[in-house]
Amino acid sequence: DTAVSQTPKYLVTQMGNDKSIKCEQNLGHDTMYWYKQDSKKFLKIMFSYNNKELIINETVPNRFSPKSPDKAHLNLHINSLELGDSAVYFCASSQEDGPRMEQYFGPGTRLTVT
C-alpha cells in the first residue's frame, strides 16, 4: 500500500488557471507538509499542518492555500497560476512521536505552467 500518495503526478496548465493537487497519507501521522522543489533541486517548505492547524507558512504567496479536510489529507490549491510556479511539489507526512521520526514523501507532482 502506498504510504503517501499525490494526484496528479503531472499537471500541465496555462497561466491564470486555478488548480489543485491532492495528498493523502495512510500512516496515521500527525503532521503533513507541502514542499516546492525548483529546477535546481532546492526543497522549500511551503506549509505544514498538525491536527488540522497550520503551523508553518514560509512566505508563500497567498495564491497558494492548503486545505485539510481531515488528518489524512492535505490538498494544495493554487490560484492564478504563474510561470514561476512551475516546479515539482511534494507532499510529506511525519509522526510527532515514536521511533521513526523521518518524513515520508509522496511521489511528487510536476507542475508545468505555460
Added chain:
Amino acid sequence: AQTVTQSQPEMSVQEAETVTLSCTYDTSESDYYLFWYKQPPSRQMILVIRQEAYKQQNATENRFSVNFQKAAKSFSLKISDSQLGDAAMYFCAYRRSNQFYFGTGTSLTVIP
C-alpha cells in the same frame, strides 16, 4: 535559525569505491534528529539513514554509514562499495519538533 549546509554540489565516485558526502548544520538545541535522503531520477525521496542526536553511536544501514560529530555539528554520509544505483541527489535533513530543514543537496555520479 536552524540551517543545513551541504558544501559539495556535485561528487563522483568509481564503482565499488567509497565516497563521503558532507553535511553541517547550525542549531542551539541538544535534542534533534538527522537524516540523509536519496532522490534518484525517478524523483521519489527515499530515506537512506537516520540518526538521533542523543545517540553517540553512528548509524549504519548496510553500505551506508554516518559520521556524526555532535560538537562539530557535522553529519557526513559514507557510501561503501558504490553501485550504479547509488547515483542520485542526496539531501541532508535536520528535524527539531515538527520542523524539518533540508540542505541544498549533493549530486552523486557513479562511474562504471
